[in-house]
Every structure is written in structure tokens, then in C-alpha cells.
Amino acid sequence: GKGLSSQSSGGGSFLDSVGVDLGHQEMQHILGEVEQIFESQPSSWLPVESVGKLVAFNTGYEDEEELDSTLNMTFATFIKGLPHFTTKTEKGRLMFCMKKEPPQTQWTPKKMVYKINTTQDLWTVFMMSKHCVVRIPELDDFELRPFRNTRVDTIYNHIGHAIFNLGNYVKPGEGCPYNMTIKEKIASTVYGLNLLLDVPKPFTWEVYDPSGISEFKPNKNVQTFPMQRSDID
Known part of the structure; x- marks a missing residue:
């Protein structure tokens, strides 16, 4: 453990x-x-x-x-x-x-930025609302979108789930609908995410949430900004 x-x-x-x-x-x-x-x-x-x-x-x-x-x-x-x-x-x-989800008329769109400097930061609990998108700018083109429900988990486990789900797309020998170029891209993203779990160097967990429901606990090093509509489109 x-x-x-x-x-x-x-x-x-x-x-x-x-x-x-x-x-x-x-x-x-x-x-x-x-x-x-x-x-x-x-x-x-x-x-x-x-x-x-x-x-x-x-x-x-x-x-x-x-x-x-x-x-x-x-x-x-x-x-x-x-x-x-x-x-x-x-x-x-x-x-x-x-907590209940507020009606859309009461949403406060926000962008949150959390810098992960050590492996201990990965144990921060993050409530990922079902409306948000998470990006890791240090990993090209990577976006994490939750499934149907809001998920409450450690950042470590959110990344672990992404590795598991993406890994399913590139299993050898399975009838994969993607061509090799896309398969290679997914495989390289999985590799990149695995490396992040050791935090060899700091990386950023960027949250774009039109509902503003997403939240970190503890949230002491989280920067929050108003979100622009263009951030998520």
C-alpha cells in the first residue's frame, strides 16, 4: 500500500x-x-x-x-x-x-490549474464533474472527459483509469477500428501517462468546467480563473 x-x-x-x-x-x-x-x-x-x-x-x-x-x-x-x-x-x-448539481442557470464556468510537483500531489482528491474536460499540456493533445457521471477519485486513479481505458484500444491482436497511426498515437499517450505517475518532472492538471462543479480537496495550491467559452470548444 x-x-x-x-x-x-x-x-x-x-x-x-x-x-x-x-x-x-x-x-x-x-x-x-x-x-x-x-x-x-x-x-x-x-x-x-x-x-x-x-x-x-x-x-x-x-x-x-x-x-x-x-x-x-x-x-x-x-x-x-x-x-x-x-x-x-x-x-x-x-x-x-x-451536494446537488446546480441548474444550468446557476453555473459558473471556471478554469482550474493544479501543478503536480511530487508524487504526493497525485493523492489529491479531484471531483471531476461530468461536464468538464481535463488537459495535461505537457502531454500533446491529451484530453480526459468523464463518463456519464461525476467521478470522485485521486488524481492518481483518474490517470490510472485513462491508461486502462486507452490501453483497451491498442491491445494487440484485437479487431481495432483504428489505423496504425492512430494506434501508435494512443500507445504513445498511454506510455506518457504511465511516466507521469512517477512525476519525473512537474506537470499541470488543467480543468475546464462550464458548470464550475469540479473541485479539489485539499485545494490549497489550485489556481482558479473564469473560463472562456472558447476554452472548451
């Missing part, structure tokens, strides 16, 4: 570990459970403690303490570290709800 415990220190370290933990399949499983609970009651505010107990039960943990030890933090800290939930305290209880 890629733990950061030996390196993390001081104030924001739990956010770093939220990023690291989301890189594990088990965290995605726990997160999926939480999202499923909200799918059945999308606009509700739910008590964090009760949802934690339910998630622990649904995912086969003995109790919430066992869930916390897998998360490497309390369930409440885990929820606070994710970009698509909002929390509030009501009568001494921590409540949370899933």
Missing part, C-alpha cells in the same frame, strides 16, 4: 490521508456505500454517526471502530475530507448531505 503516515505531519495531514486512502479499492467501496444511501434520499440531511453505523454493517465490519481503523481516521473526518458532501452541526449532532 502507499501509506503516507511516515511523511504526514501537522495540520492538513488528514486531508492528505483522505487522498491516499481513496486510492485503495476498499475506500472506493465504502464511498460507494455512502453514495448509495443518498441515492435513495437525495435531498436529506443525515446524521454522520448513523450513516457510519449503517455503512459499517453494510460493508461487513463488526462495528464503527473497525471501519474507522480501516479508514485510518474517523468516519466523520473521512466525510469532511470529500468534496461532494456538505456538513453542518445541528443540536450537537454532525449532519451531512450530498
